[in-house]
Amino acid sequence: MLEQIASQGFDALPELIRIVINTAMQAERQKYLRAAPFEHSPERQGHANGYKPKTVKTRLGEITFDIPQVREGGFYPEALEKGLxxxxxxxxxxxxxxxxxxxxxxxxxxxxxxxxxxxxxxxxxxxxxxxxxxxxxxRERPLGEIRYLYLDARYEKVREASQVRDAAVLVATGINPEGERLVLGVSVSLSEHETHSLRDASRWRAFLQSLKDRGLHGMRLIISDDHAGLGAARRMVFGSVPWQRCQFHLQQNAGAYLPRQAMRIEVAADLRAMFNAPDRKGAEELLQAAVQKYAKSAPRLSAWLEDNLAEKFTVFDFPLEHHRIIRTTNFLKRVNKELRRHSRVVGVFPNGVSCLRLISALLMETREEWRIGKHDCAGKSFEC
Incomplete structure (x- = not known):
């Protein structure tokens, strides 16, 4: 390949891409069939059936690939489709x-x-x-049984009626009983006919109801930050499902109640000790100790701890081996970071439809990556 590039320059790239992608697709078909060409194996789950040409328009011009076929159907190579x-x-x-x-x-x-x-x-x-x-x-495909539901919101700049406005992007992911991470849904909405609090609650209620209407059921816990309007919507649509506030964001919120920034490290250590306690009793004992500890030196922090933390220990009602997965929304934050990396290229979307299109496409590919990659929770039982 290096020799071809050296002798032909960029003119050689389309042919090199064709060779590499064709080879990757052949390897993918072999993995799908669980058998090498002409191999007799009890694990074989189909038979190769030649190739079908497909011409794809790329930034390097049109390239014709050889798409591997499977006699029984049901196979299409991710090597070609991924990213498109x-x-x-x-x-x-x-x-x-x-x-x-x-x-x-x-x-x-x-x-x-x-x-x-x-x-x-x-x-x-x-x-x-x-x-x-x-x-x-x-986006409208049927959903099924989910053990843990994660919710998050972010905002994108959208041009609407000659004005640049914030569009709420609501994202739901989950973990099913088999331990698979799933992207469940996404919504992009703009509203200007309600007060701020009612608008947020209305957005969340419509989004959660759409998940329920598509068959989402079986949740044992909802994990999210304390987004405006989410609490009321959650209680209305999934009222019987417990809620765990993201402990990472809860720890960050404590900084607003510190009289001196020098206390930040000490307070963070106390909060981590509570969150990492082996059970609810241990966490509550550490909480009461912290409330008393800061009663004089940081009275606002002490009051905030007493009013906000006790009910955020829902995680301790679940198996210990699940705690790392369900006490924060960090893996959903990683998804949002990837979304932000792409949307930053656009800057201001020309309309809400354009924003929903890009976010949906990226989330669809995220789900496919999770399907073929490792899961943070692989091997765990979620029959809790």
Whole structure:
């Protein structure tokens, strides 16, 4: 490959990509069949059935790949499909900015570089419709039994009625009884007809109800931060399911009640000791000790600890081996970090639909990555 690049320069790249992807797809089919070519194995779960050509338009031009086929069907190589949805969504977001006249010269240059040609409104509309149909089907797919439900919210900048506004992006993930992490749903909403608190509660209620209507059931615990409006919505839709506030954010919130920043390390250590206690009794004893300890030196902190922490020990009602997984929303925060990395490229979305498209495509790929990768909770029983 290096020799080809040295002799042909970038002209060699399409052929090299074709060879690498074809080889990866062959390896993926072999793994799927659980048998090498012509191998007789009791673990074999299908038979190879040749190849089918498929031409894909890339930034290096059109490349024709050889798609491995399986006689029994049901196989399509991730090596080719992976990444295409999110890249298309990103292209569309940038293209819409250009078409709707809200882009800069830099954005115009990016769209032409990504897509290879100038973008027309008709091309953008046609491509968006194709992708939106796939993403909507994924967002509305039926759900099943979930043991632990994680909820989080973030905001993206969206242009609406000639104004740049914040759009709430609500994301739900979960862990099923087999220990698999799942992306369950996403919602992007703008509202201007209600007060702030009612708007937040309405968003969360509609989102949670949509999860329930799609068949979500079996939850033992909901884990989230104390988002505005979520408490009322959670009690209305999933009133019988206990709630655990994210202990990481709870520890961060304690900083607002410190009389001196020099106390931060000491208070953080006391909170970690409570959260890492082996049982509820031990955590409550440590809490009472901390309340008394800071009664004089930090009375606001002492009162906050007494009023807010006791009911946040729900995690101790669950198996000890699950505590690390259910006491924070950290793995969902990692998902949001990846979403932010991509959305930052767009900056201000031209509309809410564009924002939902990119976030949905990225979350769909996150689910696929979890499916083929290792799980933080693999091997654990969630029949609690």
């Amino acid at each position: 949805r999110s890249e298309r969504a990103l292209r569309l977001a940038l293209a819409e900015m250009y078409v709707q006249g809200v882009s800069t010269r830099k954005v115009k240059a990016i769209t032409e570089q990504l897509c290879g040609v100038e973008i027309s409104a008709m091309q953008v509309s046609r491509a968006a419709a194709q992708l939106d149909a796939v993403l909507q089907e994924w």
